[in-house]
Amino acid sequence: MKPKIGELAPAFNVAAVGGTYAEGARVSLADLRGKKVVLVFYPKDNTPGCTVQACSIRDNWSQLDGKAHVFGVSVDDVASHQKFIDHKKLPYPLLSDVDQELVNAYGVWKEKSMFGKKFMGIERSTFVIDAEGRLETVLEKANPLTHLSKLLEVL
Numbered sequence: 001m002k003p004k005i006g007e008l009a010p011a012f013n014v015a016a017v018g019g020t021y022a023e024g025a026r027v028s029l030a031d032l033r034g035k036k037v038v039l040v041f042y043p044k045d046n047t048p049g050c051t052v053q054a055c056s057i058r059d060n061w062s063q064l065d066g067k068a069h070v071f072g073v074s075v076d077d078v079a080s081h082q083k084f085i086d087h088k089k090l091p092y093p094l095l096s097d098v099d100q101e102l103v104n105a106y107g108v109w110k111e112k113s114m115f116g117k118k119f120m121g122i123e124r125s126t127f128v129i130d131a132e133g134r135l136e137t138v139l140e141k142a143n144p145l146t147h148l149s150k151l152l153e154v155l
Contacts, residue, residue, distance in 0.1 A: 002107030010105035019093035
């Protein structure tokens with residue numbers, strides 16, 4: 001179940017890589033208090049839709065940097081994230097949620113279907129958390145092509 005706007009955002013402590021985080025660093029929501037936090041949940045590194053979304057954030061980084069701590073989040077491991085960051089020159093960190101702590105806490109781990117096959121995966125969603133740690137905005141089922149403009153509107 002997804003947390004609701006106005007509620008305290010679910011706490012986390014997961015591995016981060018990229019941006020100002022060295023490989024193997026951990027980041028927690030508590031460490032980020034005092035500034036907005038944006039969690040951009042996406043299905044998988046280096047896939048077409050995820051690459052479009054990630055590169056859109058990269059290409060418009062100057063409009064986001066300084067407004068919030070922005071993190072991409074998927075269940076890919078740190079090594080996969082590092083390759084994605086290096087390949088696409090992403091200026092922001094990615095959180096590795098291999099234990100599915102975040103995707104479950106934020107209610108984005110869903111049954112999906114592709115070519116008639118059902119599987120579990122991340123529903124592309126973005127959560128904006130205010131400086132006090134409360135959920136401010138949720139962009140559900142985000143479209144990779146329009147995600148950035150909607151995010152900029154709410155920031």
